[in-house]
Amino acid sequence: MSSRMGTQWSCSVLLEAVDVTEYRKTANDALLLGGVRFSSRLLTGTGKFASRELIAPMLAASGSEMITVALRRVDPKAGEQDILRYIPPSVQVLPNTSGARTAEEAVRIARIAREAGCGDFIKIEVITDNRYLLPDNAETLKATELLAKEGFIVLPYMMPDITVSKQLHDAGAAAVMPLGSPIGSNRGLEMKAMIKRIIESSKLPVVVDAGIGRPSQAAEAMELGADAVLVNTAIATSSDPVMAGKAFALAVQAGRLARLAQLAEEQEYAQASSPLTGFLR
Amino acid sequence: MNMSFLDVFPRLEGFDVDRHLQAATPADVERALRRDEQLDRRDLLCLLAPAAQPYLEEMARKARQLTLQHFGRVISLYAPLYISDYCSNACTYCGFHAGVDFPRTKLTLEQIEQEAAAIAATGIRHILVLTGEAPAQTPMSYLTDTVRLLTEHFSSIALEIFPLDEADYRTLRQAGADSLTVYQETYDRETYKEVHPAGRKADYVYRLQTPERGARAGFRALNIGPLFGLAEPRREAWLAALHARWLEEAFPDVEISLSLPRMTKAAGAIPPRYMVTDKDFVQFMLAWRLFMPRLGITISTREAPAFRDRLVHLGATRFSSGSKTGVGEYAVRSQEAAPEQFAVTDNRSVEEVAAMLRRSGCQPVFKDWELV
Numbered sequence: 001m002s003s004r005m006g007t008q009w010s011c012s013v014l015l016e017a018v019d020v021t022e023y024r025k026t027a028n029d030a031l032l033l034g035g036v037r038f039s040s041r042l043l044t045g046t047g048k049f050a051s052r053e054l055i056a057p058m059l060a061a062s063g064s065e066m067i068t069v070a071l072r073r074v075d076p077k078a079g080e081q082d083i084l085r086y087i088p089p090s091v092q093v094l095p096n097t098s099g100a101r102t103a104e105e106a107v108r109i110a111r112i113a114r115e116a117g118c119g120d121f122i123k124i125e126v127i128t129d130n131r132y133l134l135p136d137n138a139e140t141l142k143a144t145e146l147l148a149k150e151g152f153i154v155l156p157y158m159m160p161d162i163t164v165s166k167q168l169h170d171a172g173a174a175a176v177m178p179l180g181s182p183i184g185s186n187r188g189l190e191m192k193a194m195i196k197r198i199i200e201s202s203k204l205p206v207v208v209d210a211g212i213g214r215p216s217q218a219a220e221a222m223e224l225g226a227d228a229v230l231v232n233t234a235i236a237t238s239s240d241p242v243m244a245g246k247a248f249a250l251a252v253q254a255g256r257l258a259r260l261a262q263l264a265e266e267q268e269y270a271q272a273s274s275p276l277t278g279f280l281r
Numbered sequence: 282m283n284m285s286f287l288d289v290f291p292r293l294e295g296f297d298v299d300r301h302l303q304a305a306t307p308a309d310v311e312r313a314l315r316r317d318e319q320l321d322r323r324d325l326l327c328l329l330a331p332a333a334q335p336y337l338e339e340m341a342r343k344a345r346q347l348t349l350q351h352f353g354r355v356i357s358l359y360a361p362l363y364i365s366d367y368c369s370n371a372c373t374y375c376g377f378h379a380g381v382d383f384p385r386t387k388l389t390l391e392q393i394e395q396e397a398a399a400i401a402a403t404g405i406r407h408i409l410v411l412t413g414e415a416p417a418q419t420p421m422s423y424l425t426d427t428v429r430l431l432t433e434h435f436s437s438i439a440l441e442i443f444p445l446d447e448a449d450y451r452t453l454r455q456a457g458a459d460s461l462t463v464y465q466e467t468y469d470r471e472t473y474k475e476v477h478p479a480g481r482k483a484d485y486v487y488r489l490q491t492p493e494r495g496a497r498a499g500f501r502a503l504n505i506g507p508l509f510g511l512a513e514p515r516r517e518a519w520l521a522a523l524h525a526r527w528l529e530e531a532f533p534d535v536e537i538s539l540s541l542p543r544m545t546k547a548a549g550a551i552p553p554r555y556m557v558t559d560k561d562f563v564q565f566m567l568a569w570r571l572f573m574p575r576l577g578i579t580i581s582t583r584e585a586p587a588f589r590d591r592l593v594h595l596g597a598t599r600f601s602s603g604s605k606t607g608v609g610e611y612a613v614r615s616q617e618a619a620p621e622q623f624a625v626t627d628n629r630s631v632e633e634v635a636a637m638l639r640r641s642g643c644q645p646v647f648k649d650w651e652l653v
Contacts, residue, residue, distance in 0.1 A: 048353020050642045075406060075436070075648040099650065101501070101534045108653040128534040131575060184350050237349045 029260065031228055033066075033205060034121065034153030034174040036092065040065045041222065042252045043094070043207060044245065045232025046073070052086040054241050059091055062245030067091055068123050068230065070098040071113045084118070094155065096123040103142035110147050122147060123177070124156040133183040133210075137164045141171060148172025157209050160194035162201055169204050176202060177209040177230065180221065184233045186213025189220055199225040215251030222255025223262070283497065285490055286527050293523055294468065298326065298516040305330035313571075314339055320572045325522055328568035329515050337564060344570040344596040351575050356638050357599045357646045358631065359407035359439070360400050361581075363608045364388045364427060366620065368413025370480035372466070373551045374511065374544055376622050377413050379480065381550075383620045386608040387418050393427055397434040399612035403603055403631040406648040407437040409462060411622075414443035414481055421449055425456045432457035437650035439504070443481065444491040450498030457652055460502035461495035463488070464542065468520040469512035476511055476551075492528055502536040503528060504579055509562075510544030510553030518565040522572055529573065538577030538599065539569055545583050545624045559588060563595060570596035582606075582627040586637075589627055593641045602627075602634035 031038040044064040046055055059067065067087060074095070075082050087093055095113035100106035103126060110122040124147070126139040140156045141164060147154050153174045158164060160178035168176050178195050181187035188211060189195060199206050205227035212218050213234045221229050231248050238244035305327045313324035314336060320328075327333060328340065365387040368377045388396065400408065408431055412419045424442065431438050439460035440453060450461070467473050470485055477483045492503045505524060507517040521539060529537045541562060544553040557565075569576060580589055580597045582604040589600065605611050607621040629637070635645040 048349075048355060049644055050354035051639065051644055070649075072436075072649055072651045073646065074651075077406075078404070078647065081404070081647075099501070100653075105653050109651060112651060112653065130536055131529060131533055133575075186350065233350065233353070237353055 029256070031205065033155070036153075038065045038092070038228075039063075040249070040252075041228040041256055042218070042249050043068065043209075043228055043230040044235060045230065046070075046083055046087070046236075047232055048236035049241060052083060054236075055086045056088055057242045058235060058245040059088060061242045062235070062249040064245070064249070065091055066094050066121075068094040068096050068232070069118070071095050071109050071116070071118070072099045074113070074116055074118070076116055084116075092121065093118050094121045094123050096157075097125050097143075098127075100124075100126050100143075101128050101136075101139075102126065103139040103146065106139070106143040107146050110143075110152055111150075114152070120151060121153045121155065124154060135159055135179070137161060140164075141167055144168055144173050145171040155207065160191045160198055162194070162197050165198045165202055165204075169202070173204060175205040175207050175227070177207045179210040180208050180217070181211030183210045185211050186234060187211050188213060188217035189224075192220075192224070195221070195226070196224055215247045218248050219251040219255035219258070222252055223258045225259055228252075283493070284531055285493060286524055286531075287486060287490060289527060290489065293322075293520060294470070298519055299513070301326050302330045302515055305332045307332055307335070310336050314343065322519070322523055322526075325568060325572045326519055328571060329518050329565065333568070334560065334564060337560070337567065340564070340567040340571060341595055344567045345594055347570055347574045348596045348598070352598050353644075354642060355644045355646050356593060356597065357407065357649050358405060358602050358634065359409055359437075359599060360403075360405045360631070361409045361411055361441075361601060361604050361606065362393075362396055362400060362431075362611070363411045363606060363622065364393055364396075365412045365415065365419045366608045366622070367415035367418040368480075369417075370414045370482040371478050372482065373476045373478070374466075374508065374553075376550050376620060378550070381620075385418075388609055388613065390426055390430055392609060392613045393430060395612040396609065397431055400603075401434040404635075404647050405603070405631060406435055407439070407650065408435040409439045409441055409601070410458075411441045412443065416443065416481075421452060424453060428453055428456040428458045432652060436648045436652060438652075439502070444488055445494075447494045447498045450495050450500065454499045459500060459650060459652065460504065461492065461500045462504040462540075463491045463495070464506050464508055464540070465489060465521070465524070466508045467511040468507060468517055468524075472512040492524075493531065496528065496532040496535050500535065502538065502577070503532075504538040504540060504577070506540035506542060506579075508542050508544060509557040510555055512555065514555050514557045514561060514565070518568070522569050525569075525576060526573060529576075536577060537573070538579050540579040540581065541565060542581060542583055545626065563592075566592070566596055582625045583623060585626045586629055590637055590641065593638065593643050600634060600638075602629065603631035 040063045042064045043066045045068045095118040097106040097109040124143050126136045128136045144154045144156050157177045165176045181190035207228045208221040208226045209230040218229045235244045309327040310333045313327045366377045367385045372378045438458045441462040473485045507521045577598045579599045581601045638645045
């Protein structure tokens with residue numbers, strides 16, 4: 001017991017020493033989703049936790065400001081026990097349509113979520129292959145179009161496909177959420193090449209969702225230029241979800257800083273006030 | 282022409298399972314355990330073999346890791362609701378079969394309402410509706426009304442009733458039922474014939490094709506399984522898992538689950554012919570998990586509390602709790618008065634089971650579906 005306490009103590013000291021929130025103030029580096037500003041680029045989830053009581057401390061430790069909840073797990077009849085009661089009011093709830101097999105079902109779930117008081121955000125999940133939990137892009141696109149027209153802020157979970165990513169933009173999505181690898185697989189960025197192309201071409205924020213099993217993989221996605229990542233399984237099933245949440249937050253911040261530094265460097269070259277080869281007349 | 286499990290089944294049942302079970306070596310088991318890609322039916326056979334028994338700890342570690350990854354530290358809870366014990370079948374192992382002499386009961390809709398309210402008051406949101414096979418007493422209109430009524434109290438309605446055709450399933454699906462449970466009881470045709478000597482259930486093939494009819498009718502989840510005790514258990518475990526795998530491949534948008542009911546004593550029923558020890562039970566469950574990482578595994582109150590508590594860490598995903606297996610026992614009549622289909626060994630309340638799960642580092646989930 002005492003050694004466990006010791007580990008936690010030294011970790012919190014370490015986090016205070018490195019104030020990773022400082023850079024945001026100077027860089028004004030907010031994530032914009034559907035017109036809402038988020039200072040954290042780590043999105044989290046509520047599924048798979050040993051206890052719902054772990055959700056709030058995980059959110060506090062990770063600084064995550066948006067958390068996804070499967071509408072199928074929301075139960076207003078449960079009163080104080082309802083999963084929504086375990087999410088602090090300062091954190092944006094992102095209901096998802098888990099369980100939907102068609103666009104029509106996703107649309108109905110989204111409407112129920114709105115009625116249940118979850119707000120206008122909706123993460124579309126339409127899955128017709130339960131073996132690998134891969135999204136059905138055609139149905140996802142249909143649902144996006146319908147829900148965007150109804151004023152939802154639509155975040156579609158998708159197979160990384162550049163064409164579909166453009167179509168989702170035209171359909172009114174607020175971001176695209178390509179998967180890194182199948183949900184819960186912890187395999188990281190198996191789709192790296194495709195995600196990179198989407199990041200290069202997308203006019204929408206790109207949130208890498210699913211399959212991120214280690215903080216290093218989250219950092220990799222951010223270095224690649226993703227605007228945010230969504231991590232659930234790796235945090236929730238960790239034997240210490242609070243510590244894991246912190247670890248992912250630090251990785252996301254590190255990846256983001258690396259990306260910003262990289263962009264600054266590219267900009268420096270692009271402006272080229274004094275070209276490196278300018279002396280060659 | 283629709284695909285059917287029956288297209289591949291004759292080849293599987295013709296396979297000399299016993300010989301391969303005996304022939305499996307420790308090296309075969311180790312190879313199956315080391316495989317990173319999807320396990321095939323020969324791997325499954327090795328993991329079900331006696332040779333795998335010394336590897337249970339290793340199998341358990343892998344099974345636990347896969348279950349955590351795919352389902353998390355979570356167990357879903359449900360309760361059974363018996364609405365009628367009228368039955369025209371003659372299943373020799375069942376306490377409700379036609380030859381057992383006891384006053385039969387069928388709940389009225391008002392009584393179902395009372396039962397539903399009592400169950401819902403415990404926090405349960407997923408209900409499993411059960412009947413005997415007596416279409417004259419429990420016709421489609423009664424079943425449809427029951428389902429419709431239950432949608433007021435529950436978020437998910439599963440049916441464990443006599444096999445129907447696709448059109449009737451579609452009707453119940455539209456009324457609000459979303460899941461279907463049907464046990465083959467035994468995959469061994471000879472044994473099947475013997476223990477189902479009369480009634481509609483004597484039709485082996487119609488029963489075997491029931492889950493696929495359910496999937497075609499639009500049920501989003503199927504739960505199947507053998508009743509362990511009737512025929513050679515390892516062969517049953519193998520064929521049931523292959524049935525599940527076939528369903529998963531044929532209907533990828535449907536959640537597939539397996540159960541491992543072991544025969545328990547019931548008044549007027551035959552005793553089990555084959556014993557499945559706790560060790561066998563755990564081995565089957567682990568082998569199934571390694572074979573199908575996303576498989577739901579349902580554990581009923583047939584199993585004893587201490588044993589069920591351990592299964593939480595071995596791949597189980599769903600527990601029944603607070604179960605009453607006699608008609609009307611939740612609210613309508615006392616437990617002493619109602620004959621039971623089988624003896625419940627875990628008599629703990631829903632709250633007690635939920636508390637046990639929490640102590641085991643597991644989240645009890647009451648609601649995991651939304652009727653849309």
